[in-house]
Amino acid sequence: MSAIITSADSLKSLPIIRSLGKKGIYITTADSKSNALGAASKYSKSFFQYPSPAQTPLEFINALQTYLKKHQQEVLIPIHSRDTYIIAEYRQALEQFAKIPVHDYSIIKRVNDKGKLMLAAEQLGILIPQTYQPGDINEVHHIADIIDYPAVIKLRNTSSSIGLSYAYCKEELISKFKTTIEKFHLPQTDYPLIQEYIEGDGCGVSVLFNDGDLRAKFTHKRLREYPISGGPSTYRVSIRDPKSEDAAIKLLKHFNWHGVAMVEFKLTKDNRPVLMEINPRFWGSINQAIQSGVDFPYLLYTMASEGDVERVLNYKVGVKTKNLLTDYVALMSYIKKTKNIRLLKEFAALPHNDDIISLDDLVPLFRFIRRGIHEVCHPRQDKLKFCNNLSPALE
Numbered sequence: 001m002s003a004i005i006t007s008a009d010s011l012k013s014l015p016i017i018r019s020l021g022k023k024g025i026y027i028t029t030a031d032s033k034s035n036a037l038g039a040a041s042k043y044s045k046s047f048f049q050y051p052s053p054a055q056t057p058l059e060f061i062n063a064l065q066t067y068l069k070k071h072q073q074e075v076l077i078p079i080h081s082r083d084t085y086i087i088a089e090y091r092q093a094l095e096q097f098a099k100i101p102v103h104d105y106s107i108i109k110r111v112n113d114k115g116k117l118m119l120a121a122e123q124l125g126i127l128i129p130q131t132y133q134p135g136d137i138n139e140v141h142h143i144a145d146i147i148d149y150p151a152v153i154k155l156r157n158t159s160s161s162i163g164l165s166y167a168y169c170k171e172e173l174i175s176k177f178k179t180t181i182e183k184f185h186l187p188q189t190d191y192p193l194i195q196e197y198i199e200g201d202g203c204g205v206s207v208l209f210n211d212g213d214l215r216a217k218f219t220h221k222r223l224r225e226y227p228i229s230g231g232p233s234t235y236r237v238s239i240r241d242p243k244s245e246d247a248a249i250k251l252l253k254h255f256n257w258h259g260v261a262m263v264e265f266k267l268t269k270d271n272r273p274v275l276m277e278i279n280p281r282f283w284g285s286i287n288q289a290i291q292s293g294v295d296f297p298y299l300l301y302t303m304a305s306e307g308d309v310e311r312v313l314n315y316k317v318g319v320k321t322k323n324l325l326t327d328y329v330a331l332m333s334y335i336k337k338t339k340n341i342r343l344l345k346e347f348a349a350l351p352h353n354d355d356i357i358s359l360d361d362l363v364p365l366f367r368f369i370r371r372g373i374h375e376v377c378h379p380r381q382d383k384l385k386f387c388n389n390l391s392p393a394l395e
Helices: 013-022 057-070 081-089 105-112 114-123 137-146 170-183 242-254 286-292 296-306 324-338 343-347 363-376 380-394
Strands: 002-005 026-031 044-049 075-077 151-154 165-167 193-196 201-210 213-225 233-239 259-267 273-279 320-322
Touching (some): 013 026, 013 296, 075 296, 081 105, 105 114, 114 193, 114 273, 151 170, 165 170, 201 233, 201 242, 201 296, 213 242, 233 286, 242 259, 286 296, 286 320
Parallel strands (some): 002 075
Antiparallel strands (some): 151 165, 201 213, 201 259, 213 233
């Protein structure tokens, strides 16, 4: 029983490492950073440093292949978006050394492209925001005349809140659209989407599929997120929402999904789920599902190693989890926005079911705090960099 887990520096890797390690699985953590948070866990029995998959994807794959030849693992579990996509693309070079429970690369690309995803969802009768996919700046000027404000500018291929911005008037929409193109060096084929803003609570439906057949599901509602304008959740609660679950399952069955995924919705005032995106890999709030009784990491590992797994469709409702350290940053933003200082009372409660803090496994917490202290002791630019990095770290 063994598994290698990539992107061990991601905060969401910790619940996954702990989940599998507690089941007696020999865990090898891996990352491009030598001081990865997950490598500090007592459940990480060995560590492997690889080249950056973002900067040198082929070197990343070659390093993984070389390592797996010498240290064969039963299951390879990618964590971050880019790891998942690259491993899926080059799966044939790796799967002779380990089982890799991810979907075909071509399907992952389609799902990750929000433009193509919105078209597929609309054809299936799933509610989506009013969405425009401009091919040139002239179209943006036309859209700016007819769309309701605020409007949302969203990258087609990204995760979390990267590249997300809001416009409150025509001039701002045109200006921010142009800025986004320049900032991310986007060709015309990858121009951002423009969508209507959907007011409502964030809701996530997490699932596990085995070649198009549902094996597990779980739903949570966001209570806080960072950035508060639309980033990863820092505080959430387990719920049931049949409408969201039905829409998520219908959508993923359409893609004959295999592996884990999380479908994000906004719930309108009349409780209608409106599709936001699909995360075609593990998600930042994975600890929420584990603490509520749906252990996706172990289910995925079992399905990969044994070929299938028993269905898990029931779980505890009302379970709350948080990431205490990042939720503090989010909370300050909520208090500043709402002027509601009573939120501090809720935050003062002792952490329970925390994403990072575990009395059974404290060293990763100390490493995270030490890293934070190092960052904030530097000039203001580094302080802002650290706070801004909280969001991607949750991916």
